[in-house]
Amino acid sequence: MSTIRVTVLRDGDPVDGHRVVIEFSGIDGGLSQAEYTGSDGIAEFDVEGNRDGDVFVDGANVSQWNTSSATDITVNL
Numbered sequence: 225m226s227t228i229r230v231t232v233l234r235d236g237d238p239v240d241g242h243r244v245v246i247e248f249s250g251i252d253g254g255l256s257q258a259e260y261t262g263s264d265g266i267a268e269f270d271v272e273g274n275r276d277g278d279v280f281v282d283g284a285n286v287s288q289w290n291t292s293s294a295t296d297i298t299v300n301l
Contacts, residue, residue: 226270226275226291227271230244230246233298234300234301238264239265242301243283244267247277248275249275274291276289276291
């Protein structure tokens with residue numbers, strides 16, 4: 225199992241309360257349940273298998289992830 229960690233920053237500082245969702249690519253794709261950033265600006269998702277997809281913050285597509293290389297994503301608002 226891999227953990228996708230999304231850190232949301234504004235002016236270099238972590239921000240809380242932002243809605244983060246990851247999308248899973250492929251035929252069995254879909255969307256994760258929403259997670260909200262904490263005071264550390266982090267939202268985490270546990271993902272099984274070799275997967276990839278997109279990252280959405282407050283409904284905007286902001287990045288991509290892949291369990292084999294991009295599991296720590298930083299988003300600057």
